[in-house]
Amino acid sequence: MGYTLFFSRGGEPAQERFxxxxxxxxxxxxxxxxxxxxxxxxxxxxxSEALAGPSLREAVERHRRALEEARAHPPVGDLASKPSGRP
Structure with missing residues (x-):
C-alpha cells in the first residue's frame, strides 16, 4: 500500500499510486x-487524507522551490574523487 493522488485530468477523475x-x-x-x-x-x-487543497499546494510550492534551489546551486564534483591531502 502507498499514497494515492486523486485528481482531475481533463475534467475526468483520475488517480495514481505512489x-x-x-x-x-x-x-x-x-x-x-x-x-x-x-x-x-x-x-x-x-x-486518511494526507494532503489536500491548500496543504497540497503548499507542498507543491516547497517542492518547486527545492528544485529551483538545486538547479541554482548544483553539487561541485564528487567528494570521493577529490584528493584527501593525505600521503
Whole structure:
C-alpha cells in the first residue's frame, strides 16, 4: 500500500499510486506546472487524507522551490574523487 493522488485530468477523475508522499507531491507539481492537473488530494496508506487543497499546494510550492534551489546551486564534483591531502 502507498499514497494515492486523486485528481482531475481533463475534467475526468483520475488517480495514481505512489510509494512515498514525496513522489506524489512531485507528480502533482509536474501536473500543475503543465496544466494537466487542476486539483487534487493525497491519501495516506491507511486511507486518511494526507494532503489536500491548500496543504497540497503548499507542498507543491516547497517542492518547486527545492528544485529551483538545486538547479541554482548544483553539487561541485564528487567528494570521493577529490584528493584527501593525505600521503
Amino acid at each position: 510509494e512515498t508522499l514525496e513522489a506524489a507531491v512531485a507528480f502533482a507539481a509536474d501536473g500543475l506546472a503543465s496544466g494537466l492537473l487542476h486539483d487534487g488530494r493525497v491519501t495516506a496508506p491507511d486511507g
